[in-house]
Amino acid sequence: MAGHADASCLTGEVVQGNLRFTIAARDDEADVRRLLREIPIGGRYQITLERQPDAFAPGAGRTRSEHIIIARDRRTGCAAGLCERVVRDAFVDGSIRQLPYIGALRIAPSHRHKIAVLRGGFEALRLLTVRPGELPFALTSITSDNSPARRVLTALLPGLPLYHPAGDFSTLALRPKFRSANAAIQCAASSDFAELSEFLNRVNARAQFAPVWSEAALRGLQGHGLLPEHFLFVRQGKRISGCMAVWDQRRFRQVVVRQYPKQIGALRPLLNLAAPLAGLPRLPAIGTPINQCVLSHVAFEDEDQATLLALLDGALDQAKRRKFDAALIGFATARPWGAAIQQRHRAIEYQTSLYLTHWPDATAFVASLQPRTPHPELGLL
Structure with a gap:
């Protein structure tokens, strides 16, 4: 469990301190699009990956599920961050499996150094988006020269999932x-x-x-x-x-x-x-x-x-x-x-560096994966 999050699948939200995490709905679209536009990916080249004109336009390629988690300050209602989880069929150890991918992790400057945003976000992903039949880990990536993100996400902090290196990816x-x-x-x-x-x-x-x-x-x-x-x-x-x-x-x-x-x-x-x-x-x-x-x-x-x-x-x-x-x-x-x-x-x-992010109960499963060369599709990352 992540920190002291108060979570309920019945209410469809996770609460962490002054933050409320929900699956983004149509009313959140403008804020999702704004956060993607205003918050660049860290590194030498600061870039934004944007989704104009509609952040909720159907994703490319067939997906099992697509969810965006949005965090809002409970006092002001302002958007504090977001992340996305997309599940597609992929080959893992030669078999077709349901592989989650976590991306679009963005934190507003006002909450940049508050670990509660990450804890609540990952807890919301786990409680609100995971479905039976999916793999117990998610593929994700971090820009190789984004040292702050890599340092925090791989630091084994309480309430955060583990990050297992899965190779480097060149574009x-x-x-x-x-x-x-x-x-x-x-x-x-x-x-x-x-x-x-x-x-x-x-x-x-x-x-x-x-x-x-x-x-x-x-x-x-x-x-x-x-x-x-x-x-x-x-x-x-x-x-x-x-x-x-x-x-x-x-x-x-x-x-x-x-x-x-x-x-x-x-x-x-x-x-x-x-x-x-x-x-x-x-x-x-x-x-x-x-x-x-x-x-x-x-x-x-x-x-x-x-x-x-x-x-x-x-x-x-x-x-x-x-x-x-x-x-x-x-x-x-x-x-x-x-x-x-x-x-x-x-x-x-x-x-970028690829990682398999998972909770401790999936450690043995991740360790058992065959050492095959990763080949995710750039057009879907």
Whole structure:
């Protein structure tokens, strides 16, 4: 149990001192959107992950459940923080399981140093959102250079869950560019979704925390900016051997730079002038959403880096034709993909650390997991 929280599933709230925690409802939407807009993720690059125009717009990809917990000061009614828990089907130890992901942890400046916000928030997640059949831990991530968050969340403080390291995750920001056509790279059609689903699941089952993609789920992404022709794939013989998609998420999720590292911020105009020659993406003005796409659904057989690079060239060409300024690709840092990509393309690298967060009664279960390479989907984090 977390601290002295007074919790009741019947009332649908958790009380911790002067804070009240509930599952966010439509009346909370404006405050949820405001907190996401005003509170950046810590680190050298201060960015906000925003959800305009509607924080409650249906999430991309099929989910088992989606809940946002909002904390309010009981005296003033002001929003003090929030976090989100999303449950999706994913491969864990080769089997399809219901995997929770905890993200969007934001604490208002007025409550930044009050541990009660964290204690009450995690207790509310446990009591108000957990359902039978779900795994007893949640995947989560912390920006690698966000030392304050890492220090608090991994400090084994009373009333907080444990944080078990699950590997590092690299995100590369690449500059879209025209590339010569490669006859091996094909654009998908709607009729390819069944085969793409089978291929993605066959490859993802070998990794840890990789998503499960049904044919229906792939079709459903058309309502979230990912059309059939945005999928690229290659074949080896008659079978698909590699896949990558160019996903425009700007209609429901935006990444906004709020602060650059001091030297980069001062030199940004000059760096943007040199960016085309350097092969790096341009740096947007503070407060401007990044004109970016996500290179999602990355999968290929046998860690074949030639296939990876061929698909990446095709994806960057499509991103350029669709007028994106940056393309993001994410993968476990332990994979050799980063070195291979950066030998061919200049990139800005952004690192996060993955954790499995759980209460003490799940410690043995977490310790028993197989040491497979994590492969969460960047487009769903």
